[in-house]
Amino acid sequence: MLQGLRRLLAGFALLLVCSLLGWAPRAEAGVANAPGANLEVALITYGPGDTYWERFGHDAIELRDTVSGESATFNYGVFDFDEKGFLLHFARGRMHYMMDAAPTDVDEQYYVSVGRSVTRQRLAFTPAQAADLRDFLLWNLRPENVRYDYDYYADNCATRVRDALDKALGGALKQQLTSRPASMTFRQQTARLMRQQAWLMLILDLGLGPYADQPLNAWQESFLPMVLQREIAHVTVPGANGAPRPLVIEKQLLSPNRLIPPPDEAPDLRLPLGLAGLAFAVFLVMTRKLAPAVYALAGSLYLVLAGLVGVALLVLWTLTTHHSAWANANLLLFNPAAFFLLPALWRSRRGVAPSRRIEVLLVLQLLATLAAILLHLLPGVVQQNQPWLLFALPCWVALAWCLRNGQPRRVAAA
Structure with a gap:
């Protein structure tokens, strides 16, 4: 989550948004106006952090203009503690989250500084798909579209990234992920990731109802960034000759994890x-x-x-x-x-x-x-x-x- 960086990046992000929306001069090419053939699309996954709201990890979509070298990350994990009625909205389950954009190196430097892993998966998008994704993200950045009602499991920072990629891919991501069973339920994933905060893990387990125990598929389980990172590696898309090819072209570990990692299995309570x-x-x-x-x-x-x-x-x-x-x-x-x-x-x-x-x-x-x-x-x-x-x-x-x-x-x- 990037809520702690909201104020720090506000001014810089505003300038970036202005540039992305086309308010800057067109003389210099960049992500906002580069042709689709020059756009490189990647999924950036940030590992879990130490604070309880960081235990689920975070992710973003990176767009890079291969000609100018300009690169920006788009994420859906921003919320504002100063929002009027924030605590009441939180208690009632009507939290308002926002989309944000920032230069890739700004985001990466923050996560590296706090010891969280940073993984980049370059994706095989066609020029048309890359341009469509860019246009959708710019539309989503507009003030009237930037907010959304957050849900822990069904509509969060990872599912928004997943849905944006799926939309540009014409539904191929959802079609393939829904056909594969999940490895855990919502309850099991929650307990696994919150295990280091045992008191909070117990409170959450006590408060979760039967919704958290329904059988899931990989599409639903990709509410977690680390699961989306894992599952997207198995997705294929049509290649130039029509034959299936992996969606993930290249995977890079940009920064290793320096924190205690969550366990692989949920604890048996x-x-x-x-x-x-x-x-x-x-x-x-x-x-x-x-x-x-x-x-x-x-x-x-x-x-x-x-x-x-x-x-x-x-x-x-x-x-x-x-x-x-x-x-x-x-x-x-x-x-x-x-x-x-x-x-x-x-x-x-x-x-x-x-x-x-x-x-x-x-x-x-x-x-x-x-x-x-x-x-x-x-x-x-x-x-x-x-x-x-x-x-x-x-x-x-x-x-x-x-x-x-x-x-x-x-x-x-x-």
């Missing part, structure tokens, strides 16, 4: 979360008699977090356009009803049995947990939330046991 849930359940049961205050504090922490998670999941589903979080089955495990158990939990540390209403609520929560397990066993595309099932089940069972079997001395009022 089932064992760690399952063990964490079991350990917490054992801790609750043991402290129920040995340290009632500790038991009440630990149980309260779980209930508060479960309630807050439930509120967040409900908001994401009902009040935002984050469709990747809709219909999240984790709502059956963590929901706002947990808040109503807090008073009963604190009374139980003194041996007070739960009221009839609390017992009904406990039974409903256990049934909801069972329903989540049964939903997971249904055929077809279901949410892959086994880690959270393994975590929540022992926690709820332990809480129910502690509330109902703590050697009660009296029953609380309803």
Whole structure:
């Protein structure tokens, strides 16, 4: 993403845009007015960075005038923190991103300076295709066309680059990539890339619904720049004699990665979360008699977090356009009803049995947990939330046991 460079490059990019749109004198040839035969098209891929929003990588389209030597990169990864209502738009899932253009060496120097890899794949575009791509990118740079509504998986900086290339190629890219299965789902790719920020990885995994677990093809999985870089190497286009030829003519590693690379596989969260849930359940049961205050504090922490998670999941589903979080089955495990158990939990540390209403609520929560397990066993595309099932089940069972079997001395009022 180039959001950090937005202000730095604003003035320079404006001059470049003016030149590209034809406002500069035509005496000097360049990318904007070079004939298609002089235009060289390349896909530039920047490796993942250290900051969480850089973990997915970035890419751009490079156009180079082979006669004048002028070269510019066009990317779709710019956003503005100073935009009015930015945080509200972000929360509601209506983020506004922008396209931008800059001299190739400016972009490259930045990524080299922060240790991110830079890979260039020169593409076999015909003169007509190169000119069409250039014209489309210039049209896209106009103020009335430069913004778009960002979506993490369906409409981002990589999919916009992919779609622009596909449009110039007459749909050949999409036709070939949709015929190949993806290597991972949205959820798996997200967990793999966010693994270095474990806390954020867990939050994202908890918040993703069944949309993130649908089977993908290579076209959909190329929402990631590194996947697009990999998959485009297998695409062919008609050559001069009509025979298929590789779309990628040449691949160059312009700058190697100097950061810790993401793992090749997504982490399996089932064992760690399952063990964490079991350990917490054992801790609750043991402290129920040995340290009632500790038991009440630990149980309260779980209930508060479960309630807050439930509120967040409900908001994401009902009040935002984050469709990747809709219909999240984790709502059956963590929901706002947990808040109503807090008073009963604190009374139980003194041996007070739960009221009839609390017992009904406990039974409903256990049934909801069972329903989540049964939903997971249904055929077809279901949410892959086994880690959270393994975590929540022992926690709820332990809480129910502690509330109902703590050697009660009296029953609380309803």
